[in-house]
Amino acid sequence: MKRKTFKVQAVAKLLGISVDSVRRDSDEAxxxxxxxxxxxxxxxxxxxxxxxxxxxxxxxxxxxxxKAKRILTVYAPKGGVGKTTLSSNIACIxxxxxxxxxxxxxxxxxxxxxxxxxxxxxxPDEATATGLLVDDCVNYHFGHLLPQWQQNGQTQSxxxxxxxxxxxxxxxxxxxxxxxxxLEALFTVxxxxxxxxxxxxxxxxxxxxxxxxxxxxxxxxxxxMFDAPPAKNQTTRGALLASDFVVAPVSMERYSTKxxxxxxxxxxxxxxxxxxxxxxxxxxxxxxxxxxxxxxxxIALTSKYPDAWMDKTVRTSEEFKKVLDxxxxxxxxLSRPSSTPADELRATTKELxxxxxxxxxxxxxxxxxxx
Amino acid sequence: MSKTHQSESAFTxxxxxxxxxxxxxxxxxxxxxxxxxxxxxxxxxxxxxxxDEPASVSTSAPQPVVVASIPAxxxxxxxxxxxxxxxxxxxxxxxxxxxxxxxxxxLLGETLRARGQDEAIVVRRLPSGKYELISGHRRTRxxxxxxxxxIDARVRPLSDREAELATLTSNExxxxxxxxxxxxxxxEALDRGFATDQKGIASLFGCSQGRVSQCLSLLQFPTPIxxxxxxxxxxxxxxxARVVKEILSKHPHAIDTISAGVEVLIDKPEMxxxxxxxxxxxxxxxxxxxxxxPEPRMITDKNGLxxxxxxxxxxxxxxRVEEGVDVDLASKRAMGALREFAGTLELSxxxxx
Numbered sequence: 001m002k003r004k005t006f007k008v009q010a011v012a013k014l015l016g017i018s019v020d021s022v023r024r025d026s027d028e029a030x031x032x033x034x035x036x037x038x039x040x041x042x043x044x045x046x047x048x049x050x051x052x053x054x055x056x057x058x059x060x061x062x063x064x065x066x067k068a069k070r071i072l073t074v075y076a077p078k079g080g081v082g083k084t085t086l087s088s089n090i091a092c093i094x095x096x097x098x099x100x101x102x103x104x105x106x107x108x109x110x111x112x113x114x115x116x117x118x119x120x121x122x123x124p125d126e127a128t129a130t131g132l133l134v135d136d137c138v139n140y141h142f143g144h145l146l147p148q149w150q151q152n153g154q155t156q157s158x159x160x161x162x163x164x165x166x167x168x169x170x171x172x173x174x175x176x177x178x179x180x181x182x183l184e185a186l187f188t189v190x191x192x193x194x195x196x197x198x199x200x201x202x203x204x205x206x207x208x209x210x211x212x213x214x215x216x217x218x219x220x221x222x223x224x225m226f227d228a229p230p231a232k233n234q235t236t237r238g239a240l241l242a243s244d245f246v247v248a249p250v251s252m253e254r255y256s257t258k259x260x261x262x263x264x265x266x267x268x269x270x271x272x273x274x275x276x277x278x279x280x281x282x283x284x285x286x287x288x289x290x291x292x293x294x295x296x297x298x299i300a301l302t303s304k305y306p307d308a309w310m311d312k313t314v315r316t317s318e319e320f321k322k323v324l325d326x327x328x329x330x331x332x333x334l335s336r337p338s339s340t341p342a343d344e345l346r347a348t349t350k351e352l353x354x355x356x357x358x359x360x361x362x363x364x365x366x367x368x369x370x371x
Numbered sequence: 372m373s374k375t376h377q378s379e380s381a382f383t384x385x386x387x388x389x390x391x392x393x394x395x396x397x398x399x400x401x402x403x404x405x406x407x408x409x410x411x412x413x414x415x416x417x418x419x420x421x422x423d424e425p426a427s428v429s430t431s432a433p434q435p436v437v438v439a440s441i442p443a444x445x446x447x448x449x450x451x452x453x454x455x456x457x458x459x460x461x462x463x464x465x466x467x468x469x470x471x472x473x474x475x476x477x478l479l480g481e482t483l484r485a486r487g488q489d490e491a492i493v494v495r496r497l498p499s500g501k502y503e504l505i506s507g508h509r510r511t512r513x514x515x516x517x518x519x520x521x522i523d524a525r526v527r528p529l530s531d532r533e534a535e536l537a538t539l540t541s542n543e544x545x546x547x548x549x550x551x552x553x554x555x556x557x558x559e560a561l562d563r564g565f566a567t568d569q570k571g572i573a574s575l576f577g578c579s580q581g582r583v584s585q586c587l588s589l590l591q592f593p594t595p596i597x598x599x600x601x602x603x604x605x606x607x608x609x610x611x612a613r614v615v616k617e618i619l620s621k622h623p624h625a626i627d628t629i630s631a632g633v634e635v636l637i638d639k640p641e642m643x644x645x646x647x648x649x650x651x652x653x654x655x656x657x658x659x660x661x662x663x664x665p666e667p668r669m670i671t672d673k674n675g676l677x678x679x680x681x682x683x684x685x686x687x688x689x690x691r692v693e694e695g696v697d698v699d700l701a702s703k704r705a706m707g708a709l710r711e712f713a714g715t716l717e718l719s720x721x722x723x724x
Contacts, residue, residue, distance in 0.1 A: 071413070199420060206413050242413060254400070264405040271406035275477065275516070276416045280405045304402040357638060 029057035049167035056169035059098025066222035078259035079230035087227035105176035107229035117329015120177035157215035187234035201238035243278040284313035409473030467556035480513035506541035549605040595630035
């Protein structure tokens with residue numbers, strides 16, 4: 001897959017630093033960056049991998065250390081509110097901030113997987129025939145990592161499942177494909193046998209974060225994100241129960257507002273049953289502050305969930321649809337760094353990072369940015 | 372809408388009313404509230420889940436059934452321990468504690484489950500038939516958490532006023548209250564006339580007078596900070612409070628700036644005194660303005676070529692003599708000019724240091 005390249009100005013925008021810092025740090029880091037061919041100035045042309053390497057280099061250089069490691073689920077029981085689009089963009093931006101991010105696609109429709117440039121229906125044979133790499137195929141998904149799927153036998157190792165669409169330093173992905181929905185059936189069997197399937201994901205994460213299982217080492221990830229499907233089932237409950245935060249996108253109309261209430265109910269049950277539940281963050285998507293209908297939903301949500309409502313919102317934009325037609329496997333935040341939605345996504349992610357306390361005080365990040 | 376333009380803020384403010392009147396059907400969509408309070412960590416969730424089944428069997432079995440009809444308590448019965456249904460117990464309105472640390476309640480629950488209840492809680496009978504807590508708010512919560520249906524209790528016949536005093540004072544020695552919560556309890560005791568001065572409070576609560584005055588001084592803070600404390604009672608430790616007070620006395624008009632500074636403690640409660648001071652003082656520090664030294668001025672010869680460059684610093688004149696100009700002569704001329712100028716001056720006598 002041939003992806004677009006980025007000039008210094010775009011890289012500066014993506015990393016939130018000055019053009020000079022980009023030049024200086026990429027030289028310091030010893031990155032091999034292509035130069036524009038032909039006559040005229042030989043401008044640097046960054047690949048997306050180069051940019052993530054630079055972000056990682058800067059994180060090391062300025063001693064960026066996550067104060068707390070967080071598990072996050074992007075979820076709303078309502079479909080079409082922008083969960084997947086937000087997930088892939090937030091994952092990309094978190095990673096640009098220098099955090100180590102793993103994002104897990106829990107939806108068999110695999111839209112998150114597609115947004116990172118993979119075709120879940122591509123078979124290895126087809127890949128070879130069309131000159132693609134076998135690594136571009138989705139051979140395994142999240143289910144293959146769980147004992148339920150393997151009939152309590154040996155699970156796949158994480159390294160066989162994981163994808164690194166933008167290189168080692170970009171966000172990592174556990175992809176999905178159509179058969180992932182069978183996981184729900186396996187969880188149901190567990191439920192019938194009284195095995196508490198809602199704890200399966202929590203167990204998997206605790207095992208991975210302990211760093212003791214060499215086939216499943218999640219200990220170095222600062223943020224682990226789930227993109228959950230719009231359902232209220234064992235899988236989504238399991239992801240929520242394991243999470244520290246849940247970001248619920250709302251599309252600023254009545255049905256999606258109601259879905260937040262359903263979600264709050266699920267969280268309430270969790271607190272009662274387990275004493276553990278993720279903290280709710282409501283994110284206004286398709287926002288339009290000039291519409292009375294939108295204002296009505298804002299009032300409904302902020303009056304009921306004042307602590308959960310996020311100040312930053314993402315507005316409706318044609319750009320999101322245009323990005324899908326680009327078909328080069330880059331979420332909007334990467335492919336159109338100077339667009340308004342990209343600005344809004346960055347602001348939203350920054351607010352989320354502060355809310356989750358990932359970086360502690362923001363003095364440090366500001367200093368890092370200013371450098 | 373009329374043609375005169377409404378200001379943006381006025382328009383925004385009017386939106387709420389507009390919506391209220393515009394909608395013909397009342398907006399009564401039921402919205403479930405989200406849970407509040409602390410949440411366990413992932414590791415605690417799995418740990419707590421593991422020994423769940425065997426433990427609950429052993430505790431639920433030997434609990435005796437309580438007799439439904441309960442006679443009115445008398446003073447003789449006040450020391451008799453008996454089982455009371457947890458669902459009949461209500462919190463005391465006089466309880467100064469604002470927050471219950473979820474993990475500590477869980478720990479307490481585990482202790483209860485493992486060892487049983489060592490000490491009976493104290494309650495009083497309300498006319499409604501419910502029991503109001505005097506002491507044992509945390510034990511009651513822990514017992515509910517681990518699924519008990521009853522708890523050992525002593526029922527004391529207390530009037531409202533006696534109950535209030537007993538509740539205020541019973542917490543002093545137990546699980547530590549935050550300074551602010553103590554302060555509220557002390558103030559309440561003063562306001563309600565249980566004591567007239569700090570000394571009285573000290574003997575009532577069984578603590579030193581120094582502590583009473585230390586705690587009460589917290590209530591002297593301006594409203595924005597008190598509002599913060601109301602939300603986060605544990606925010607200011609005594610040593611933090613001292614710093615805030617010190618800065619407030621230096622900048623009495625910058626209450627909002629200071630209280631905004633205090634908010635950093637919400638995220639970083641472990642911050643030490645010096646760090647806090649740095650954060651609080653920061654907005655008041657003058658930005659250092661770096662003035663550029665003025666450009667040197669050029670003095671040219673007849674043909675416009677530079678002969679001297681004159682740079683003026685604070686109380687200094689530096690003359691750079693260009694190549695080809697006689698330095699001796701130039702200095703004599705310059706001195707001569709200065710002497711001439713000095714002759715016109717009359718300086719006041721300098722102090723000899």
